[in-house]
Amino acid sequence: MTLQVEIIPVTPFQQNCCLLWDADTKEAVLTDVGGNADVLWARIQELGLDLQQIWLTHGHLDHAGGVADVRALKDVPVIGPHADDVFWLDQLPEATAKYGFPVSPVVKPTQWLNEGDVVKVGAHEFQVLHIPGHTPGHVVFYSAEYGLIIGGDILFQGSIGRTDFPRGNHQDLISNIQQKLYTLPDATEVIPGHGPMTSIGHEKRTNPYVRAAD
Secondary structure (H helix, E strand, O other): OOEEEEEEEEOOOOEEEEEEEEOOOOEEEEEOOOOOHHHHHHHHHHHOOEEEEEEOOOOOHHHHOOHHHHHHHOOOOEEOOOHHHHHHHHOHHHHHHHOOOOOOOOOOOOEOOOOOOEEEEOOEEEEEEEOOOOOOOOEEEEEOOOOEEEEEOOEEOOEEOOOOOOOOOHHHHHHHHHHHHOOOOOOOEEEEOEOOOEEHHHHHHHOOOOOOOO
């Protein structure tokens, strides 16, 4: 049984939407569907996959603004983020219009997520870690089996997520990275919400914004 992962940048913000699928069952999940639903759907059809769910790390427009368009193609459950991001999802119509995105309706998740929850794609499990700071309801998805984090806007190669948005908290972000991410194996790979992949070990050694806890 093999997990397959493909990164598909979407929206003018080049947000890293992930297409995850079980190579045996062809069951698939999309993460952080910010937009370009037609591109995502075409790729799913090309690979012969069966889309099962959409997972959201947080409620910003470039991560959730395309959810309604994907669900118009197939009405799948929306899983996540944590309920503390409801105010971001409620603002999607205004936010998408403000930034010139296709206007999104309010997104209402099928299921909110909490620390320690488990989500699955086919036979493969991801643990949910609640990491507030960039937004209060931000979560990441961690596969111990594959040493992989779907990280949203928490930890980037050489950087961290912004905390100057409403209800952002810089100290919360730093503490959560140190306590929940930097305690994972150094080889753990991170797919951030934007830009190139990195690893926990690389960021512990070199990230100028957050060092490993003493």
